[in-house]
Amino acid sequence: MVTNIAFHPSKIEPSYLDATTGPIRDGAFTMADDKKISFRFYVPKETDVKIVVYFFHGNAEVCTAMDDIAEMLHSLGAALLSIDYRGYSWGTGQPSLKKLCSDADQCFRASETLLADAGFAKAKRVMFGRSIGATCAVHLAAKQSRKVHGLIVDSGLMSIKQLPTVQMLGPMVFQSQPEMFQKLAEPFDTLGKLPAVGCPALVMHGDKDEIVPYSQAVQCHSGLKTPKKKLQCWVGASHNDVWAIYAEPWRQEVKLLLEQALDFQNEFPSGVLVEAHSLSATEMNGLQGRVLGPQEERLRVDFPQPAGALKPSNLKIIEVEPEKGVEDFPIGAMVEAFGLSKIELNGLRGKVLGPREDRVEVKFDDGPKALKPSNLKLIE
Template sequence: MSATRYLLILPLMAVIAYMAIVALVYLSQRSLLYPGAGAAPLPEPATWGETAHIKTPDGELLHALYSQGDSDKPCVLLFFGNGDRVDNYAFLARALAARGIGLLAISYRGYPGSTGLPSEKGLLTDGIAAFDWLSAQAAGGIVVLGRSLGTGVAVHTTANRPAVGVILVSPYLSVLSVAQMHYPFLPVEFLLKDPFRSDLNIAKVRQPKLFLHGRLDDSIPLSSGEALYRLAPEPKRMVIYDGAGHNDIFNDSMVGDVIRFVEALKANGP
């Protein structure tokens, strides 16, 4: 092959390779976004609380763990991160229970113990179904707590249901913006199926809001959480943990902030 012909073919090969990468990312994006989904078994008996099953309007059955609190105190509804599991929250359930506060944690559709396949539409449906189920159990009101990916579910749920408050742990402006940061070489805005646009929903969340973020977070940078905080209406408060990243943010200090926020809320609403 002559040098001239090689130089002509090289750009074409680069384009083909780039298109192959784009196609691969597009086809595998939900496995990347929902790494915790799958049929991994959950421990029996449950590591905390009691097992519950929640039916969604579109026919899925969600596995959940529920620890009932005092009837005159709010109950926390937890939406976890994309690689998490409900049985990882025994520490939080016990800390809340010591103060008479209940906890419901759901396993999203497609995650261990639940039917279906995960998607943005599906997870948002799961969030509403979980809130409605808990409303029949918790007379003291519901505080929605979202972590990482779950903050998008939390924002949507509190924008559409009468929660008494919301706690956003490592929140993002949108999954779209985070994906653009991690994959700047890809046309993410044209590829992403599940953008989770919290930035478009946060203005509807009028309840008291607590934002918690680690300064060292390299998965969802602090700047993304701060941008969402700026868009959020009052009342709101943000706490930044200087020594925390993304996966080590839950510690005694952070759990204490959660409990103080919950206990400060009035059971009858914001």
């Protein structure tokens, strides 16, 4: 039911398939299960592109319908990579809530080659999500914080369960046990990912939005802990008419965010291993933990014991590579187990079935097993 509400795919044919030059370039990213996700890459005439905006559109849009936004971003010196979901445009497969964030991860990794071939390898990356696309934008801003320099949430979906349509129909599905609806987990945990976002963030929303209530924008802004964040309320605007009413102010807000992204450097991205030093509480010096995210001008760190938020000057990086999470293991990917107390499992290879809470379910020859991400490595 929720999938039918969340996705309204349209099929279209590409006009510039596999183009490597020119202002518009169409292509598709291949997922681990061989499904294709279509994209359109809008490249400005200026070769000195310093920002690439990744755009994840609304549920009834397609990647090719971004000409106006692309023109506006080009005027600000940015290229636009507009990415679909499964089953949209010339992509394959069926739209899937469970695979949405995993697909975004794979598209982001695959885009590195696309940007390098275009000469934009050193460009800053900004994630831009509209409506349901906000789930992908927030996910990447949180999970790829080393490489993401800005986040824009436009009429963004934070909670599927809080959508008026879902709240109305959800309890009806359970008929005699409508309370079971409240026990269902959010499929994305977008609100839970917000504290890991460290880059400048812009949240925009119409206060008359009839599809995604304005309250979700307030939740989004509140959940962000980055010191540079803004909540822009478009008075009188609904879900689909912000651009028509506020085109120029909307453009100015985006321009300001892109300028902040150009200046942003994240020295302590979420997931990196750090060590505390030079603290007055001497028992804390030498403790190591992974960065959870910003707390305004400080950093929250997952130490063995609670320590609050520390100043960056009291931390030094021990390991740049972030700890892997369940999202780093896409469905269909081949993995190998290691570092397990059951030594007979070490070295076994299998195919990822999907996440199971904080573990990854893998299909091995002797059956499926749910393992911690730290006990798995991807096999190329």
